[in-house]
Amino acid sequence: MNEAELFDLELRVLLEAIYQRYHYDFREYAISSLRRRVRQAMSRFGCPRLADLQHRLLHEPELFAQAMQFFTVQVSEMFRDPEYFLALREHAVPVLRTYPSLKVWVAGCSTGEEVWSMAILLQEEGLLERTLLYATDINPEALEAAERGVFNIDRMAQFSGNYLRAGGKASLSDYYSTAYNGAAMDRQLKRNIVFADHSLATDAVFSEVQLVSCRNVLIYFNRELQDRAIGLFHEALVHRGFLGLGSKESLQFGRHAHDFEAVAREQRLYRRIS
Known part of the structure; x- marks a missing residue:
């Protein structure tokens, strides 16, 4: 067994230990991505060996909380892939309007860019007032940031460009206020959002919904977890x-390829058919 194989063996032991100790299940995450991020964690916490990192994570819960940033990927932006949000407006919204009340689930919401984008879209389409919007993630720090809804002002120009290409009907600046280099999202948008811890690896379904948006999360899972x-x-x-x-x-x-049909294939929008 060479060094790379030994590292992967130790990594699997670490993931099993994390599951037993903290009940976070990363065992079915894509190994190639985890391998890279765990090495970054070793460097960040001054652990020359993976065994050293495992010892510290198991014995220092506060360190594990810090290490969550390496086990979960927190990369997002508002109205990311604008064509997707435009497809929602064109194909999903006309159907969603036919429901007297709505539930929407943004799974793996990270630091909140996507869920605030969804809230803006629903507001502009006259649906937010009758929608319960669930925003879930397994990273408690990311969830706290998502709920705060405050983003660096330097990012807002890019977000505004995305918003306009996504079919925005006003100016993104209408939905936030600025202070101290931060952009705070309008609290009125938050009234219908529920932020909650939920793991796609271990937890069950918690509600019946009309729309699930889970974007750029499955790429970090292996096929079984997907x-x-x-x-x-x-x-x-x-x-x-x-x-x-x-x-x-x-x-x-x-496994579920035949349980959905494509509505806008290039934009990865589907409908449940069975």
């Missing part, structure tokens, strides 16, 4: 409910 997550979405969605995925994600080769 199938589990899609199964949760299928179970949560009403008949003919909508599922949105990231631009590099697909249902094509998964």
Whole structure:
């Protein structure tokens, strides 16, 4: 067994230990991505060996809380892939309008850029007042940041460009106020958002919803965990409910490929059909 194989063996032991100690399950995450991020954690916490990192994580819960940033990927932006949000406006919104009340699930919401984008879209389409918007993630620090809804002002120009390409009907600046180099999202948008801890690896469905948006999350899962997550979405969605995925994600080769039909294939928007 060479050094790379030994490292992967130790990594699997670490993931099992984390699951037993903290009940966070990363065992079915893509090994290539985890390998890179765990090495970054070793460097950050001054651990020359993976065994040293494991010892500290198991014996120092406060360190594990800091290390969550390496086990979960917190990369997002408002109205990321604008064509996806435009597809929601064109294909999903007309159907969603037919429901007297709505539930929307943004799974793996990270630091909140996507859920605030969804809230703005629903507000502009006259749907937010009758929508309960669930925003879930496993990283407690990311959830806290998402709920605060404050972003660096330097990012807002890019977000504004995305918003306009996504079919925005006003100016993104109408939905935030600025102070001390931060942009704070309008609190009125938050009234219908519920932020909650939820793991796609271990938790069950918690509500019936008309739309699930889970974007750029499945790419960090192996095939088995991808199938589990899609199964949760299928179970949560009403008949003919909508599922949105990231631009590099697909249902094509998964266990649930025949449980959905493409509405806008290039934008990764699907509907539940069985």
